[in-house]
Amino acid sequence: MNFKLETNINEQQIKEAGGLIKDAQKILLVGHKNPDGDTIGCLTAMVAYLKSINKSYAAFSANELPVNLEYLKHSQEIGSDKNIFNHSFDLVICLDTADLKYSGVENELNRLKARGVKIVNIDHHPSNYGAINIVDDQASSTSVILYDILRIWQVVINKDMATSLLAGILVDTMNFMNSATNDKSLGLSAELLQRGAKFNIISRQLYQTKTQDGLKLWSRLLKRLKKNDTLNIAYSVILAEDIGEAGTEETEGMSNFLSNLAEARLSMVIKEIKDGEIRVSMRAIDEQVDVAEMARHFGGGGHKKAAGFTIKGRLEQEGEGWRIV
Incomplete structure (x- = not known):
């Protein structure tokens, strides 16, 4: 060699x-x-x-x-x-x-x-x-x-x-x-x-293939963007009805996009998918955060900076936030 x-x-x-x-x-x-x-x-x-x-x-x-x-x-x-x-x-x-x-x-x-x-x-x-x-x-x-x-x-x-x-x-x-x-x-x-x-x-x-319908779906992600100041986590949600109304599943890259935030330790996209399941995608913003460890706790995987998991449930709005039920 x-x-x-x-x-x-x-x-x-x-x-x-x-x-x-x-x-x-x-x-x-x-x-x-x-x-x-x-x-x-x-x-x-x-x-x-x-x-x-x-x-x-x-x-x-x-x-x-x-x-x-x-x-x-x-x-x-x-x-x-x-x-x-x-x-x-x-x-x-x-x-x-x-x-x-x-x-x-x-x-x-x-x-x-x-x-x-x-x-x-x-x-x-x-x-x-x-x-x-x-x-x-x-x-x-x-x-x-x-x-x-x-x-x-x-x-x-x-x-x-x-x-x-x-x-x-x-x-x-x-x-x-x-x-x-x-x-x-x-x-x-x-x-x-x-x-x-x-x-x-x-x-x-990777970055220049969004359709008009896809960008409308992204607009819902940004409209719902929240920050938990206690945990220092930025997150947003995509509902199954959003995808149905948009007629597209162009959600690829959403997690990476939210990781551009400078005001949080990690970002999270919570998305309803088929069969009553929810997919959570996480990106570490703070270098000290290990999202893979968090994902493994819920049966998921990934690596330190990018990880995810899937759980049963659906999203329900509660006041200004969301919960999984």
């Missing part, structure tokens, strides 16, 4: 994982539920790699992809139908998934494990549920880790893979604006640009 790794990962583990891929007949790629740019970037980059070595594979996300990530090459191959678990796999690779519950298919993955199917866990959250765990919780994104892995496997990273990986870095560093941004994430991004990553396309898809 004639290059310096960007992350603190074990080279021997990476070679072992490469051996498992070589020997596998059919591989299942799994990202975390409510997928973001990092998990989708990693999934699509891995699909490209498995295609290049003629491996049989399937890619799964428990929830459908956000529309603004569908531009990534191979994103259309990521399915959400749990019937895929009726197929025969002999290796699972989990990407950017803090634990099996965060995958949204914990029971299905545990059944595969019980049948002796090995799991390779590649992540930048503290996690150790795999037969092999390639983890660096100091890395800015899982995409950075995957870049190192692909280099050790001597993979030629083409422009589509570079775009996928750069998308993951940009999302998890909030376009190089949060504390996850460091010399490694910036240096690696420059390398990916040299390999043909389409920075302008990524930025436009």
